[in-house]
Amino acid sequence: MSEQTQETGGPPSRHVVVVGAGMAGVQSAVALREQGFTGRVTLIGAEPHQPYDRPPLSKAVLLGKSEGSAFDVDFEALGIELRLGCEVLGVRPAEHRLDTEAGPVRYDVLVLATGAEPIRLPGAEGVPGVHLLRTLDDADRLRPVLARQHDIVVVGAGWIGAEFATAAREAGCAVTVVEAADRPLAGALPAEVAAPMAAWYADAGVELRTHTRVERVEPGAVVLDDGSRLPAGAVVVGIGARPATAWLGGSGIELGAHHEIVADAHLRTSAPDVYAVGDCASFPSRRYGERLLVHHWDNALQGPRTVAENIVAEANGAAAAVYDPVPYFWSEQFGRFVQYAGHHAAADTTLWRGDPAGPAWSVCWLREGRLVGLLAVGRPRDLAQGRRLIEAGTPMDAERMGDPSRPLKAATA
Structure with a gap:
């Protein structure tokens, strides 16, 4: 793609480099194209494999029911340059240069999506x-x-x-x-x-x-x-994971107490023209009044849309988007489908829907009468409705919420 390409309404084309070829990195690159970004996009991954999704690894791939879980993305058609099997070694923000084992890479905008590594x-x-x-x-x-x-x-x-x-x-x-x-x-x-x-x-x-x-x-x-x-x-x-950020030592990019990259509400880091998204970054949540570090698939799917929107917005002088999601994740274990939405740490009330000894039940957490978190075991409708109620901040009637036969959406105050 020509360096002279122009972004609509923006300055001469820029080069966005994305570090990390997991869900957050791939989605950042794809979302840039979906947002109309026409500059160069380079996606750098440490593994030699075609970028792939991780959740199937503990399920179908592990049991031999699937040979892999490569993303269904035509990188060539999207004009996304892949550099796989390439370790990143450091970054020099003042010079807008990324150091890799294959040599330095210059960027105009850098997206850090290196994920987490197991302890x-x-x-x-x-x-x-x-x-x-x-x-x-x-x-x-x-x-x-x-x-x-x-x-x-x-x-x-x-x-x-x-x-x-x-x-x-x-x-x-x-x-x-x-x-x-x-x-x-x-x-x-x-x-x-x-x-x-x-x-x-x-x-x-x-x-x-x-x-x-x-x-x-x-x-x-x-x-x-x-x-x-x-x-x-x-x-x-399986004793946990930590953000894969050791390579950022000496870069001047601010890291938090858990070694995560400290991003702002727009997913920008402390360094100019550097964003961070996914498992490697925390962000301030106005919804929950605290900084969140979310190590789950949905965060790696949703955050890149905000990053891409803000990269394009900055080029065009538009207002920046704020990232403040309702966190969500799921787990399949021992024949049960477990889903969680929200953040329960600051809740003041806990309500049960159904018998936890049975096959299907939910737990709801409220703060000042509003739903802030929900765990659903075999009750996907509770999760779907609860997630929307958390997003909207809808006042709830606690007594009606406790009746598992009543839809959650019918338990509003």
């Missing part, structure tokens, strides 16, 4: 049979492990641990999940909400050990802090 189990690196599940290569290495029906120990009872345990049981493996906290999803949900989920493990034939820490991993075994040993043909570590 490794201390002392387990290099031990045979220890696995992470974040990339396509990780899934390819784990697929034959499941096919051989090994005894598997999963470290961590979070979202990824539960999803992997589900797939391993479906493959016929014996699975033990080890969790340091007193319950599954301890870092994500309140105790009274997460507690009923512990029974799902036993129902699926998975042994869940809470209040349990790993002392060390040996070839073929996991040694726990009480001295007991678990046989382990494979160990899968």
